[in-house]
Amino acid sequence: MRLGFFLREALRSMRRNAAPSFAALATVLVTMLVLGVFIPVFQAATGAANSVRSRVLVDVYMKTTATAADDARVRQEIAALPHVKAVHFESKEQALAQQSKQDPAAYALLGTNPLPDTFHVTPDNPGNVLTVRGELSPKGPGGHPSMIDPAIQNVSNHTEDTQKILTITSYVKWVLLGLTLLLVVASTLLIANTIRLSLYSRRREVEVMKLVGATDWFIRWPFVIEGVVVGAIGATLAIALLAVTKIALLDPLASNWTLIAAPRTIGFVWLIMILLGAGVGISALGSGVSLRRFLRV
Amino acid sequence: MAISEPHNRSRRRPVPPTTRAKPVSRPTRVEPGAEAPVIEFRSVSKLYSGGDIGLDQATFSVDRGEFVFLVGSTGSGKSTVMRLLIKEIDCTAGTIRVAGRGLEEIGRRRVPHYRRNLGVVFQDFKLLPNRTVYENVAYALQVTGGTRREIRDKVPDILRLTGLSTKLHNYPEQLSGGEQQRVSIARAFVNHPPLLLADEPTGNLDPETSIGIMQLLYRINRTGTTVLVATHDQAMVDKMRRRVLELSSGRVIRDEATGLYARDETTREFAARLRGAGIEPPEV
Numbered sequence: 101m102r103l104g105f106f107l108r109e110a111l112r113s114m115r116r117n118a119a120p121s122f123a124a125l126a127t128v129l130v131t132m133l134v135l136g137v138f139i140p141v142f143q144a145a146t147g148a149a150n151s152v153r154s155r156v157l158v159d160v161y162m163k164t165t166a167t168a169a170d171d172a173r174v175r176q177e178i179a180a181l182p183h184v185k186a187v188h189f190e191s192k193e194q195a196l197a198q199q200s201k202q203d204p205a206a207y208a209l210l211g212t213n214p215l216p217d218t219f220h221v222t223p224d225n226p227g228n229v230l231t232v233r234g235e236l237s238p239k240g241p242g243g244h245p246s247m248i249d250p251a252i253q254n255v256s257n258h259t260e261d262t263q264k265i266l267t268i269t270s271y272v273k274w275v276l277l278g279l280t281l282l283l284v285v286a287s288t289l290l291i292a293n294t295i296r297l298s299l300y301s302r303r304r305e306v307e308v309m310k311l312v313g314a315t316d317w318f319i320r321w322p323f324v325i326e327g328v329v330v331g332a333i334g335a336t337l338a339i340a341l342l343a344v345t346k347i348a349l350l351d352p353l354a355s356n357w358t359l360i361a362a363p364r365t366i367g368f369v370w371l372i373m374i375l376l377g378a379g380v381g382i383s384a385l386g387s388g389v390s391l392r393r394f395l396r397v
Numbered sequence: 398m399a400i401s402e403p404h405n406r407s408r409r410r411p412v413p414p415t416t417r418a419k420p421v422s423r424p425t426r427v428e429p430g431a432e433a434p435v436i437e438f439r440s441v442s443k444l445y446s447g448g449d450i451g452l453d454q455a456t457f458s459v460d461r462g463e464f465v466f467l468v469g470s471t472g473s474g475k476s477t478v479m480r481l482l483i484k485e486i487d488c489t490a491g492t493i494r495v496a497g498r499g500l501e502e503i504g505r506r507r508v509p510h511y512r513r514n515l516g517v518v519f520q521d522f523k524l525l526p527n528r529t530v531y532e533n534v535a536y537a538l539q540v541t542g543g544t545r546r547e548i549r550d551k552v553p554d555i556l557r558l559t560g561l562s563t564k565l566h567n568y569p570e571q572l573s574g575g576e577q578q579r580v581s582i583a584r585a586f587v588n589h590p591p592l593l594l595a596d597e598p599t600g601n602l603d604p605e606t607s608i609g610i611m612q613l614l615y616r617i618n619r620t621g622t623t624v625l626v627a628t629h630d631q632a633m634v635d636k637m638r639r640r641v642l643e644l645s646s647g648r649v650i651r652d653e654a655t656g657l658y659a660r661d662e663t664t665r666e667f668a669a670r671l672r673g674a675g676i677e678p679p680e681v
Contacts, residue, residue, distance in 0.1 A: 105539065116527035308523045311483065313513035314540040
């Protein structure tokens with residue numbers, strides 16, 4: 101492969117067609133910048149929605165008379181149920197300590213501990229929270245909920261709230277996914293169109309090359325390489341800008357704004373690789389494919 | 398195909414007056430040792446998709462080393478012949494052979510390789526605007542995989558032949574029309590193709606410049622290259638006294654070699670005759 105020749109051809113055509121090349125570069129830069137900002141933002145928002153969902157728990161309250169043996173038995177029964185990920189036990193003493201912190205005066209007045217032992221049951225998937233609840237208190241023969249163990253006093257019943265949280269967070273997640281896809285599609289089209297325009301201005305040149313006896317790939321390689329170079333420069337500039345912004349603005353804020361520090365946000369290295377890959381890939385592919393129209397001479 | 402010595406034999410091909418208005422079918426000459434004609438059209442028709450007739454049962458052949466004019470008014474089929482020969486379009490009926498090879502045999506992927514055996518010159522020059530004169534000519538060698546050394550050897554030579562030695566590093570837009578056409582001829586001839594096609598090469602040029610261009614084409618013809626020139630410049634054709642193929646509505650209506658074609662004149666004499674005077678023009 102005459103790589104050197106094609107490389108020189110690509111650089112020459114960028115030098116001589118500075119304006120269209122610059123337009124393509126600017127388009128890649130701007131779209132990559134937008135993607136680079138919005139991918140982490142969408143991810144943070146999705147992460148926030150997920151963390152809200154993960155806080156959906158089923159609370160199992162034991163009877164105040166329950167013994168340690170009862171607690172151990174119920175714990176095993178709960179753990180054996182399907183869709184249960186974790187069971188967390190909170191003894192009445194721990195519960196009292198927790199509550200007294202919030203309102204010490206009220207609990208000091210009470211004197212005795214009115215709180216029961218509690219199991220916090222985490223479902224394997226937030227969507228299964230109602231199933232788990234149903235398993236803990238199956239409907240009895242009279243239509244009244246019965247408990248799977250006589251030592252259980254009650255199972256928390258926030259059906260309506262849980263339903264609301266699940267619906268809203270799932271909407272949020274779908275909307276974010278849709279927006280991300282739209283953004284990706286828009287970026288691809290924008291870059292492809294800019295490249296197509298810059299090729300259109302050179303279609304006569306391509307025609308002449310074909311008439312002189314150049315094969316399709318002989319003409320195409322310099323254009324593809326040009327696409328790679330433009331994409332790489334555009335994406336690199338975008339990444340540099342993002343890095344500066346991240347270091348100068350986000351990192352100082354991250355310590356006191358949890359959304360930014362959300363653990364589910366994409367790693368910066370991955371983001372760089374995705375942006376670079378997308379920038380180079382789209383513009384190289386765009387150049388090669390768009391050229392096909394003009395090669396039919 | 399190798400290039401042989403100048404080859405302009407004295408030939409007279411009068412067409413009987415009765416056949417003038419009809420398509421002329423020249424019988425294939427059977428001469429001892431005769432090779433396949435460089436161009437052979439056998440009842441070639443081209444019907445464009447809009448219903449326009451490009452060529453209608455055209456039959457003619459051009460032998461090696463000939464200099465042939467293709468004349469006719471606009472829409473007579475001159476450009477169709479050229480476009481068929483560079484395989485930009487395919488004919489709808491009949492067979493076209495170039496150097497004995499049927500064009501219909503050439504697949505799409507082989508077209509670029511076929512075109513490298515042709516030199517093509519256009520009315521609008523078709524130079525690459527982003528390349529210098531030198532690079533434009535070099536490109537024709539680069540597409541065929543020419544080495545740098547080959548390019549360094551051949552390009553200056555051909556540019557000297559076409560009188561462009563001083564303009565090597567100019568871009569096409571910095572040149573006059575005549576100079577641009579010379580670059581395009583240099584590019585067409587740098588591979589020494591056996592066949593050179595020129596579609597209205599003087600269409601955009603003034604008469605004096607046109608003579609220079611024709612002189613250059615004649616010089617190329619004298620190296621043994623077959624030259625086919627499409628033109629509507631009747632005055633030029635009359636003065637040149639070469640074989641003339643006339644097309645009208647896609648039919649060949651005239652095919653004659655003019656009398657004074659006989660002499661094997663030098664380029665200088667040729668140019669002087671074109672100017673219609675005995676002045677010695679400067680050698681190009």
